[in-house]
Amino acid sequence: MxxxxxxxxxxxxxxxxxxxxxxxxxxxxxxxxxxxxxxxxxxxxxxxxxxxxxxxxxxxxxxxxxxxxxxxxxxxxxxxxxxxxxxxxxxxxxxxxxxxxxxxxxxxxxxxxxxxxxxxxxxxxxxxxxxxxxxxxxxxxxxxxxxxxxxxxxxxxxxxxxxxxxxxxxxxxxxxxxxxxxLREMEARLMPGDTVPVEEQLRALDSAGARLVSRILDVRGRRQVADETLVLAGKLIERLGRATAAPAGVTETDIDTADDRLIDPEEAAAVILGLQDRETRDRAAEWMEGHEGESALRLWRALARRCVGAYVEHSAAPLALVGWVSWSTGDEPAARVALGLALRADPDYTFAQLLHQACNDGLDPETLRRCLRGERSLRAAHGGTAPGGEHRPRRRAPGPPRRRQARTRDAEPMNAARRTRPKPGPDGPARGTSRSRPAGIRGRVRVRRMRARRGTRTGR
CATH class of the missing domain: 3.40.140.10 (Cytidine Deaminase, domain 2)
Known part of the structure; x- marks a missing residue:
């Protein structure tokens, strides 16, 4: 041995x-x-x-x-x-x-x-x-x-x-x-089970897809869908957070079943399809800490279980979010399982690939957390739509008061210097300047010439 x-x-x-x-x-x-x-x-x-x-x-x-x-x-x-x-x-x-x-x-x-x-x-x-x-x-x-x-x-x-x-x-x-x-028991929490109404969920996903695809193809419509997705996800997170805490002895299966009952098929379909947009998913990743992160984790699990039938590939987004929040909160085993399932659903899903590599390398998630906190604070300061919040109109950032230029006798020499044209060089006067006429005289000459031409055209 x-x-x-x-x-x-x-x-x-x-x-x-x-x-x-x-x-x-x-x-x-x-x-x-x-x-x-x-x-x-x-x-x-x-x-x-x-x-x-x-x-x-x-x-x-x-x-x-x-x-x-x-x-x-x-x-x-x-x-x-x-x-x-x-x-x-x-x-x-x-x-x-x-x-x-x-x-x-x-x-x-x-x-x-x-x-x-x-x-x-x-x-x-x-x-x-x-x-x-x-x-x-x-x-x-x-x-x-x-x-x-x-x-x-x-x-x-x-x-x-x-x-x-x-x-x-x-x-x-x-x-x-x-x-x-x-491992199979942990994966079962993230896959469709007996508590998911498969046929009803499929109809909701088909209906949401037909309704959202045309809007997503338009730039303005895509932004609106992103805001609606985040607002709806925020409401669902608050709903799950308000749910009564599970008493001691309740299994994880019972908790998942209770969460599934709190989310309608139409709500799940709208958020699942909205999360297919990369920027929307990145903003949803900002729910990652504290009580908010715990409720978001329950929501992403529930959405992963709702990706049924032909929509299995759509589960890569909520599964990657499960992996991210689990890793962010220190639960590496759950993160590895969720990210493995995300890559099984879509092997080319870059977000899951990067997180899986970082988790395997033992990196500290705090670097990514700081980045997401900064993005959230910056967007809130500029009046954007924060995750779970209503849209706030953009306001111009406050700046220093505008100063009116004082017109005093002390300023006249400076103003006169600004009006002075460049001096002629060795090859003659600069382009657009006169050798001998001051600025004021040149202005009067141009006015007289314009009046003369105007009088000729009118016959006066």
Whole structure:
């Protein structure tokens, strides 16, 4: 068995040493905040003690033809992200988590994923970062792809430790870290369920689309739709915020069901389609903190559940907002899940791509929060439409009082200097000037000439 001492710091700089594949496999849910399923997870290690660094998760590609490309992409992303955030990783740990399909055994899952594990090891090695351990976790058992010793890593695998019985579980409980269940359970909160009226919601989305498309194509109409979307979203956030707090013991499913009942299909359809505009979505991201952020998070979840049928791609916008608010409020596990679903709905959704990369790199969201606060304050100062607020007419920013020029005798020399024409140069007088006539005489001469021409034309 390969022994790799790893350390993590759950609280008060407390160091926890993990030895061997068994403790690594047990630590994975605490590292991610949930039990990953159908996932490839890669964790960077730094220093001689193997301090945990950046980590990333991706659904296992169903086609083996994609494994080489995905392996190279994951290795580059983890290494480059670690370099931007901290330093180049000294090693990497790989986890492949997948439960058996119908008629398949856990051992068969391990063998089927072995080529994928080998490609991941090769991709990391090509970047001069070794893979210290590669584990397969399936159906409550784990296997090591790196340990050839069958005495400690038998072909049938080893059972996972019972929940709550390991040193990592004790340290996580002391630090207040909790595991929220499986990845699929967390994803279910963001996908259409039994509480969503699918047919009614589809009709509302079709109707809203027919009504809004022509307006969005017009510049002025697009701005009006943006303002209407933000005002309606603000009202829904206030409505959810006024809802009675859930008593102790109520499940997350019950909370989501109650939120779904507070939002009409027509309201949901209007906000979903309005959020497809990038600028509108960016302004909606300003609901990100405090009680306002909590209510906005509930709204974005509810809207993601309303993207049914052919409107699944439209869920990328509310899902990205779920990921942003979750990350902004310190809930990285929920952010990773939501952003992963957003990219599954629309792999080219740039907002979700950037947030997912930043979350995986362990960046601080405060930089983006400051930017959004500044945009909101600037728009409010200029009388724009703030998120959730009514439109305020624009007012000219106050400036210094205008001064009237004093016409006194003391100012006459300055005024006379302004009237003076440029002096002639060596080649003669400047263009448009006279060599000998003062300014006042030239003005009278021009008036006389105009009168003479006018008199000639009138016959006088």
């Amino acid at each position: 390969n022994k790799h001492p790893e350390s993590t710091e759950p609280a008060d700089e407390q160091h926890i040493t993990l030895r061997g594949p068994a403790e690594l496999a047990d630590a994975l849910p605490y590292l991610m905040g949930f039990h990953p399923s159908d996932s490839v997870v890669m964790v960077a290690l730094h220093g001689g003690l193997g301090r945990f660094g950046g980590r990333l998760r991706l659904d296992i590609p169903p086609s083996p033809a994609e494994w080489t490309r995905v392996s190279n992409q994951l290795a580059r992303s983890l290494v480059s992200g670690s370099e931007r955030r901290d330093s180049r990783p000294d090693a990497i740990v790989v986890f492949l988590c997948q439960d058996p399909a119908e008629g398949e055994s856990a051992n068969q899952v391990m063998e089927r994923l072995r080529p994928f594990a080998q490609r991941l090891r090769t991709a990391c090695g090509a970047l001069d970062v070794p893979v210290l351990e590669a584990l397969c976790i399936s159906d409550g058992r784990y296997w090591s792809y790196c340990c050839p010793d069958t005495r400690c890593c038998p072909a049938e695998g080893n059972p996972l430790a019972l929940p709550g019985t390991t040193v990592m579980a004790a340290a996580a409980a002391y630090a207040g870290i909790r595991v929220r269940g499986s």
